[in-house]
Amino acid sequence: MQLGEVLRRLAFNGLDALQGGKLNRLKEVNKREIVQGVTPEYIDRRIEKLLDYARENSPYYRKYKGAECLRDFPVLNKGDYLEHYEEIPCEGYSNKEKIYSLSTSGSTGTPFTVICDGDKMNRVNMNFISCMELNGFRMGMKRGEFRVWIPGKNTISSWKSFKNNLLMIDISNMGDDALAGICRRIQREKIQVLVSYSSALTALSRYISRNKIEVKDWSVEMIFAMGEALPWDTYHLLTEEFGFSPVRSYGNNENGFIAIQLGEEKGYTIDLYNFYVEILKLDNDEPASPGELGRIVVTDYYNKMFPMIRYDTGDTGIMELKTDKKGRVHGTLTEIYGRRGSLLFNCKGEPLSIHVFMNVLIHLEGIVHQAKCIQWDRTQYELLLNADREKIKEEEVVGLYRRYLGEEADIRVTYVDEIPIQASGKRMVCENRWKEK
Incomplete structure (x- = not known):
């Protein structure tokens, strides 16, 4: 445990306590609901409240005043949202003191930015921390985030980097020289958590194996894989090299983390506290049969500024739903095939x-x-x-x-x-x- 980690955790908890402890409560509830599941009553209540709110406040959704249930609402993809971009935001959002942007890179399609208020932004951040903590993360740990960092577009300020204990690891070049530099930086700067796209983890793990690099002296305690599905060969190679299993996740920039691996489970446990997830057929908007591959469609309960109702993420997968003995609903993405275009x-x-x-x-x-x-x-x-x-x-x-x-x-x-x-x-x-x- 590093001093910088402890100090940041104390600072976060202290500041949050002064403001009533809202973030910590949100985080703990999120963690509990991911593990324990949610009640059918919660799902019905959240959907009804969201639909009523959207029909009342969003110019676009006013035309669905007569819609009786979620299935009566249209399935929208990025292109649809962009086409109706001025109509979807709820009235009065421009008067908010702070507007946040959740942007995608457009790497596999169209660039897209979703706006949200502070409450949704807090939920995105605590959702991320919840998913991490369920797999051993400690608030304040030093993270190295692997991305193509583009100045003026997605880089973070020195202050934010220091505050969040986050280091930007650029992966625009994944050749051997660049990978050697990344390995040296991970060791030199005592990075504790690697947050990376699966493709970069595959390249890194193979480089470590090929060059017989000893990682036991590194400070890495956690590897968090995001983006495309992590190949099982890479999963097992990283486990062998580091002595612990990487964590697999599924999510996007527009909504946050939607599903997370818990322990050694092969599937991804869905965050039913924040999202309602549907699997629709590949060629129409009818529900896929149980065990059938289909499009992953997400309804975000908590973005009151830019309602995302039945959002076609562009990804495909297979979902399993079950109700436990206590009557709580659990959802698992048993397989994620990635984007429909791939x-x-x-x-x-x-x-x-x-x-x-x-x-x-x-x-x-x-x-x-x-x-x-x-x-x-x-x-x-x-x-x-x-x-x-x-x-x-x-x-x-x-x-x-x-x-x-x-x-x-x-x-x-x-x-x-x-x-x-x-x-x-x-x-x-x-x-x-x-x-x-």
Whole structure:
């Protein structure tokens, strides 16, 4: 435990206590409800209150005065929100003393900013801390956040960095020299928590393994994976290297963390205290059947400035709902396939997890530096390879992909010098350009 951690925790708790302890209460309730589940009455009450509020205060939602339930409201994606951006905010929001922005990078689609008030911002922050604390985080721990940090766009001030004990770790370059520098910084600055996109963790863990770097002298106590699903090979490699398991999460910048891994569970426990989650069919707005892959659609209970009702996140997954003996509802995302635009199908039309493509790359280490599989048609695929031309055996590489895509797969190989990392810090390993899907 570091002195800076203790002092920041004391400062946070002291300041919060002076203001009535609201943040700590919010955090503890959030943690309890994630673990214990919520009652059906809570769900019904939150939805009814949100819909009534939106119909009364949002110019856009006034047209749904006659809507009787949540399913009568439209499913909206980023494009829909942008089209009606001036109509959705609730009247009177411009008179608020403080307006906060929750922005996405636009790395996999359209840039998008959601506005909110201080109450929602507090909930976003305490939601994050709740998810972390459920997995061993202590308030005030020194965090290294892995992103592509762009000056003037998403960087944080020196004061905020100091206050939050947060260090910006730039991952715009993930070559060996850059990774060596990142490793030195983690050790030198005694970073306790790594918060990173899964693709960067994969690169880091493989670099540590390849160079036989000893991490026992590091101060790292927690690894928090966000963004695309963490490959199981990376999960196990990080566990072997650091002596503890990384934490997997699911969320977005617009809403906050929506689901979190608890302990060694394979699924992601949904935060039903803050969100109502639906899984809708891939090609229409009907509910998916239990165990069926579908679109992840989220209703945010607490953004009173910019209501997000039935927000199509662009991600896909499978959800399981159950009610325990006490009558409390628990939700689990048993599988997250990632964004619909990166959801590939094999020749039989069956969806493939992003894990498939990330695991293939792990087995090609040292030969294929980067790869991206693009689906152009039902059986037409293109494989972009940044590889060592002298070592690569193209037929073997294609064979590894065909094992998952199907024997009918027509796979065209294109060699490239670089597959650029996206603005968010993600490097997509697959992309669906098949318009029929």
